[in-house]
Amino acid sequence: MEAVLSELENNVSSESSIILKMKAVSKSFSGVSILKNVNFELHKGEVHALMGENGAGKSTLMKIMAGVHRPDQGTITYRNQLISWKNPMEARERGISVIHQELNLSPNLTIGENILMGTKFPKNKLGMVRWKEVHETAHKILQSIGSELNPRTYVSTLSVAQQQMVEIARALSVKAEVLVMDEPTASLTDKEIDKLFTIIKELKQKGVAIVYISHRMEEIFKISDRCTILRDGEWIASCPIAETNPEHLVKTMVGRELNDLFQKPPSHTSWIKDKVPVLEIKGLSDNTNVKDISLQVHSGEIVGISGLVGAGRTELVRAIFGLSEISKGEILMNGQIVSISSPVDAMRLGIAHVPESRKEQGLFLNMSVKENILMAEMHKYRRATILDWSQINEEAKTYIRELGIKVASEEQKVVSLSGGNQQKVLLARWLSIQPKVLLLDEPTRGVDIGAKTEIHKIIYKLAKNGLAVLMISSELPEVLAMSDRILVMHEGRIRANLLREDATQEKIMYYATGEIK
Amino acid sequence: MSMGSEALTKKKRSFSMVMKNIWNQLGMVIVLVGMCIVLAFVAPNFSETVNLLNILKQVSIIAILAAGMTLVILTGGIDLSVGATLALSGVISVMLSERGVNPFVAMFAGVVIGYLAGALNGYFTAKTKLPSFIVTLGSMTYVRGIAYVISGGYPIVLASDTFKFFGSGRILSIPTPIYIMFIVYAIIFVMLKYTMFGRHIFAIGGNEEAARLTGIKVERTLIHVYAISGLLSGLAGVVLAGRLFSGQPNAGLGIELDAIAAVILGGTSFTGGIGKIQMTIIGVLIMGVIGNGLTLLDVSYYWQLVVKGAVIIIAVLLDRLRSNM
Numbered sequence: 001m002e003a004v005l006s007e008l009e010n011n012v013s014s015e016s017s018i019i020l021k022m023k024a025v026s027k028s029f030s031g032v033s034i035l036k037n038v039n040f041e042l043h044k045g046e047v048h049a050l051m052g053e054n055g056a057g058k059s060t061l062m063k064i065m066a067g068v069h070r071p072d073q074g075t076i077t078y079r080n081q082l083i084s085w086k087n088p089m090e091a092r093e094r095g096i097s098v099i100h101q102e103l104n105l106s107p108n109l110t111i112g113e114n115i116l117m118g119t120k121f122p123k124n125k126l127g128m129v130r131w132k133e134v135h136e137t138a139h140k141i142l143q144s145i146g147s148e149l150n151p152r153t154y155v156s157t158l159s160v161a162q163q164q165m166v167e168i169a170r171a172l173s174v175k176a177e178v179l180v181m182d183e184p185t186a187s188l189t190d191k192e193i194d195k196l197f198t199i200i201k202e203l204k205q206k207g208v209a210i211v212y213i214s215h216r217m218e219e220i221f222k223i224s225d226r227c228t229i230l231r232d233g234e235w236i237a238s239c240p241i242a243e244t245n246p247e248h249l250v251k252t253m254v255g256r257e258l259n260d261l262f263q264k265p266p267s268h269t270s271w272i273k274d275k276v277p278v279l280e281i282k283g284l285s286d287n288t289n290v291k292d293i294s295l296q297v298h299s300g301e302i303v304g305i306s307g308l309v310g311a312g313r314t315e316l317v318r319a320i321f322g323l324s325e326i327s328k329g330e331i332l333m334n335g336q337i338v339s340i341s342s343p344v345d346a347m348r349l350g351i352a353h354v355p356e357s358r359k360e361q362g363l364f365l366n367m368s369v370k371e372n373i374l375m376a377e378m379h380k381y382r383r384a385t386i387l388d389w390s391q392i393n394e395e396a397k398t399y400i401r402e403l404g405i406k407v408a409s410e411e412q413k414v415v416s417l418s419g420g421n422q423q424k425v426l427l428a429r430w431l432s433i434q435p436k437v438l439l440l441d442e443p444t445r446g447v448d449i450g451a452k453t454e455i456h457k458i459i460y461k462l463a464k465n466g467l468a469v470l471m472i473s474s475e476l477p478e479v480l481a482m483s484d485r486i487l488v489m490h491e492g493r494i495r496a497n498l499l500r501e502d503a504t505q506e507k508i509m510y511y512a513t514g515e516i517k
Numbered sequence: 518m519s520m521g522s523e524a525l526t527k528k529k530r531s532f533s534m535v536m537k538n539i540w541n542q543l544g545m546v547i548v549l550v551g552m553c554i555v556l557a558f559v560a561p562n563f564s565e566t567v568n569l570l571n572i573l574k575q576v577s578i579i580a581i582l583a584a585g586m587t588l589v590i591l592t593g594g595i596d597l598s599v600g601a602t603l604a605l606s607g608v609i610s611v612m613l614s615e616r617g618v619n620p621f622v623a624m625f626a627g628v629v630i631g632y633l634a635g636a637l638n639g640y641f642t643a644k645t646k647l648p649s650f651i652v653t654l655g656s657m658t659y660v661r662g663i664a665y666v667i668s669g670g671y672p673i674v675l676a677s678d679t680f681k682f683f684g685s686g687r688i689l690s691i692p693t694p695i696y697i698m699f700i701v702y703a704i705i706f707v708m709l710k711y712t713m714f715g716r717h718i719f720a721i722g723g724n725e726e727a728a729r730l731t732g733i734k735v736e737r738t739l740i741h742v743y744a745i746s747g748l749l750s751g752l753a754g755v756v757l758a759g760r761l762f763s764g765q766p767n768a769g770l771g772i773e774l775d776a777i778a779a780v781i782l783g784g785t786s787f788t789g790g791i792g793k794i795q796m797t798i799i800g801v802l803i804m805g806v807i808g809n810g811l812t813l814l815d816v817s818y819y820w821q822l823v824v825k826g827a828v829i830i831i832a833v834l835l836d837r838l839r840s841n842m
Contacts, residue, residue: 323730347732361730364723366790375720376731378713386711429731 017043018077019209020065020096020178025074027060034060037074038235040228042178045207047200049220049241052230052253058213059101061230062180065211066098067091079177092118095177099184101213103163105155105170112138112151115170141169145199159310161188168199179203180211183446185219189308190509197223215446217246229253250449262456264302264463264482275299276335278468279320279351279437284329286319288312291492293329297437297468302459304483305472307512312492313472314356317439320470321353322346333436347376352430356441356472358419362426365415369407370396372414373428399428403458420451427458438462440471444478456482476505488512544836545782545799552806560813568809570691576805577694578603578760578769580798581753582776583783584705585635585746587797590780591709592722592742593789594649598638599750599776600769601661606631606754608668611675611764620679627758628751634660635747639740649743657773664766672765675758684759694756698798701749705794718742722789778829779804784836803832 022040026033035057042048050058063069065076067085076083078094085091088098105114112135122133138151147165155163164184171179185193200210200223212224220227221241228238229252236252277296284293289312297303305313318324320331322340330337333349340346346353355361364372373396374381381388381395396410405424407417414425423443430438443459444452459482463469473479479486486503488496488511496511540547557564582599589596610627614620638656642649675681686693709715717738721728729735758764782800785792807828811821 321730343730344732344734353730355730360724360726362724362727364720364727364790366723367719371716371720375716375728375733378716382713385713386707387713387716389711433732 017045019044019079021077022061022065022071023075023077025061025064025071025076027064027069027072033233035064035071035233038230038233039238040065040235041238042209042211043226044177044209045204046225047204047210047212047223049224049227050211050213050230051220051227051249052236056230056253057233058230059182060233062098062182062211062213065091065178066096066180089118092174095175096180097171097174097176097178098180099164099167099171099182101182103160103167105163105166107156108154110135110152110154111142111149111158111166111169114155114166115141115151115173117170119173138169138173141173145169145172146195161192164188164192168196172203176203176208178209178211180213182213183215184212185214185216189310190513193219215448217249220249221246253449262453262460262481264456264460264484277332278334279470280332280335281320282330282332284316284319284331285327286315286324287327288324289315289492290319293492293494295470295487295494295497297470299436299466299468300463301484302463302469302471302482304479304486305470305489306474306476306479306486306508307489308474311489311512313489314441315492316489317353317441317470317472320346321351321439347433347435350434350436351439352433352435352437353439354423354426354430354441354443356445358422358426362429363414363422366413368411369400369405369414369417369425370410372425373399374432376429377432395432399432403428403431404454418448418451420447420455423447423451423455424458427455431462435467437468437470440469442472442474444473444475452478476508479503479508480505540838544784545796545803545832548832548835549799549803549806552803552810556806556810556813560810563810563813568813570695572802572805572809573695573698574692575809576801577692577698578753578757579772579775579779579804580698580801581701581749581756582772583779583797583801584701584794585749586773586776586780587783587785587792587794588705588709588718588742589649589746590722590777590785590787591718591789591792592739593725594642594739594743595653595777596635596638596649596743596746597653597773598634598657598660599746599753600772601657601664602631602634602747602750603754603757603769603772604766605634605660605664605667606751607758607768608664608673608764608766610755611673611680611758612667614675614677614680615673620677623677624680624683624755627755628748631751631754632744632748635750636740636744638747639743642743643736643739661766668764668766670766672763675762675764680755681759681762684756684761686759694760697752697756701752702794702798709794714738714741719790722786722791724790775804782829782832782836803828 018041020042022038025035025038025040027035038057038061040061050061052058060069064071067088067090070084106117115138116134122130124130135151142149142151145165145168147169149162149165155166158166168184184196188196203210212220214220224241226238226240227244227249229236229249231253275298277298279297281293281295285291289310291312293316295303305316307313315324319326320340322342322345331340332338338349340349343353359365364375370392374392378387381392393410399405400407400410403424405421405428407421414422417425440459444455447455459469459471471482480500480503484500486498486500486508487494488498488508490512498507562568582603586596586599606627609630610623613623613626634656638649638653641647641652683693683697688696709718717728717733720731720733721735721738725735754768757768761768779800780797781787782803783792783796783798785797804825807825808821811824816824
């Protein structure tokens with residue numbers, strides 16, 4: 001009896017602590033249904049993890065919550081009031097702040113201006129802005145989240161992580177009751193992530209409800225109280241985080257069995273010693289952040305490069321691909337010194353490079369899948385300068401089949417594909433040049449777990465067929481699962497060369513943070 | 518009951534979907550055809566063959582310029598110098614012809630001058646990374662200046678009948694410029710769709726960084742694109758000189774803006790990467806039909822400008838509906 005009573009009481013209290021409730025929300029864009037009858041409840045002072053594969057509808061749900069989109073159906077109750085936002089500004093003024101995945105700062109304004117953007121600037125009698133006050137206010141907000149940034153600095157001079165802090169400060173400049181964080185840690189280092197978590201805990205204590213969107217399980221279990229899982233635009237489950245575990249969560253998200261990450265079978269690296277490496281770098285430096293790098297990649301080998309953001313990994317790969325000037329050192333292919341001063345040179349030598357951000361650096365979003373796949377090799381399909389489209393179609397279909405790219409047809413525009421399929425299109429493009437060396441920069445960033453596994457299998461198969469793979473990844477489990485050897489970079493230098501069997505997450509982190517030199 | 522209403526909404530939706538599809542596919546073609554139908558009823562003589570050929574002849578110069586402009590805008594750039602290039606090539610070709618040079622050689626020289634002027638634009642745009650707006654704003658001024666310097670500021674009268682034929686002659690009772698216009702569009706159509714160069718234009722306009730990382734020779738492609746725009750301006754200059762019987766240093770003042778408007782009416786994205794050459798000619802024709810129809814209706818030129826400007830904005834707004842629908 002008592003138990004029943006207390007349960008009733010709990011229910012009542014939980015009902016009253018609900019700050020925001022979305023009920024049976026549906027939304028479709030140009031006839032495609034994105035959200036179907038989704039329910040979402042947010043309590044005061046909780047961290048609520050919103051989970052789901054890419055395209056599950058997380059961002060759309062949050063955009064509806066923040067007044068960017070209107071729901072086709074369903075209701076939003078905020079602070080016990082039925083509401084319908086006119087615009088995002090209104091939602092923000094009423095206390096719903098969003099930190100978007102892409103940073104939305106104005107680079108040519110100061111930190112202070114960015115933080116207070118969208119609020120009323122303090123003005124003097126003549127209607128002129130009192131800058132001193134603006135920057136003091138901004139400074140206070142920055143301090144409250146433990147940041148020492150000078151509010152008079154221009155945003156253009158900041159690192160991505162620092163910009164992220166400014167973005168958080170901006171979200172907090174209005175009194176937020178609900179704070180949405182969309183992949184806030186994507187570009188942060190571990191130290192910064194720790195700082196962010198401290199901030200989140202403080203906000204929680206102040207009663208702010210936080211929606212936390214992330215692909216990183218570890219973080220989810222570290223800071224969230226409850227979670228809601230979406231799949232293909234449908235609400236699947238909500239539960240306290242304590243009642244679940246990563247495996248179960250992943251299973252619910254993808255709706256099928258999944259044995260963690262794909263583990264590349266170990267290869268016997270002993271034979272490699274007597275062989276000439278396909279790619280060898282000797283004492284390579286560039287004018288930025290690459291210092292005296294030497295490495296070897298053999299045929300059939302996957303070499304992982306680990307390190308924190310800003311360690312010079314991307315710069316190293318770009319230098320190899322002829323995208324930045326080499327100030328010192330040499331590059332050897334099969335033991336021969338080669339000179340690479342442009343991507344064209346690199347490609348001619350059989351080097352392929354899948355860049356870090358597929359949308360900005362890789363894809364032609366408004367072009368078809370087939371053209372995206374064969375763009376680098378179009379010269380092969382010419383008959384007296386006229387392109388042979390039927391041959392291009394055939395070739396594209398082969399790649400679509402082999403890599404398991406999910407498309408309606410090879411004519412489909414790449415913009416409408418999911419992140420995983422886009423990444424596969426990009427991978428297909430680089431395989432089309434029949435490379436000997438494959439440089440991968442974050443090959444599975446922002447890709448859902450199902451597609452991630454498939455991409456890993458593709459990479460493994462390629463290596464097995466003799467390709468030399470150099471793979472940058474910020475995700476330790478990925479590096480550990482996929483690499484034969486792991487190079488750890490710190491401040492532009494290689495700090496460690498670990499064999500797969502000797503490497504652990506802790507060890508890599510030690511070298512990456514520069515604790516061991 | 519619910520079955521019935523469901524079927525009804527389904528029917529309704531499929532009808533609106535069909536309409537949307539038609540609009541998505543045809544867009545500005547519908548606008549053009551609609552305008553023509555209305556004008557055929559209200560404007561005297563609009564639908565007569567003579568008048569229709571007249572429209573085509575009138576738009577041929579802008580059409581040729583707009584073809585080159587489409588390529589440039591597809592790469593994400595702009596070419597403000599086409600009008601000035603047209604004038605320079607007209608002046609030089611007429612001048613050569615008057616000095617006794619073979620008219621074909623003279624005309625060819627005019628086209629080559631256009632090509633060179635365009636290539637220079639391309640070179641500066643590609644190599645210095647200056648915005649094409651600035652590069653061609655400069656060349657628009659200096660090319661026009663050269664045209665004035667060479668001609669002394671006066672029109673040069675053209676005597677050669679062979680030369681005139683290309684601007685005002687007829688083949689099978691159809692004016693020559695119309696043939697030239699359609700040949701240009703046919704060539705560019707094939708080039709854009711069936712050559713690597715054409716696809717690279719789309720790739721660069723869609724994502725220049727990605728194009729560079731994919732091993733596309735971005736700079737070289739850009740230089741070619743601006744050179745083609747210049748070449749077509751030169752061609753338009755020669756045709757115009759043949760029509761006006763003279764090379765005029767102030768020919769085509771402000772015509773670059775008409776060409777740009779036509780390209781935009783044709784739905785080519787100003788940020789590059791999206792567009793179709795066959796739609797540019799629709800854009801050109803919309804502008805031509807408005808001018809012609811309003812003239813037939815006795816609307817003053819001043820009001821024609823007001824209408825034209827409004828149509829450009831309304832048409833582009835309508836076009837934008839396509840992607841949002």
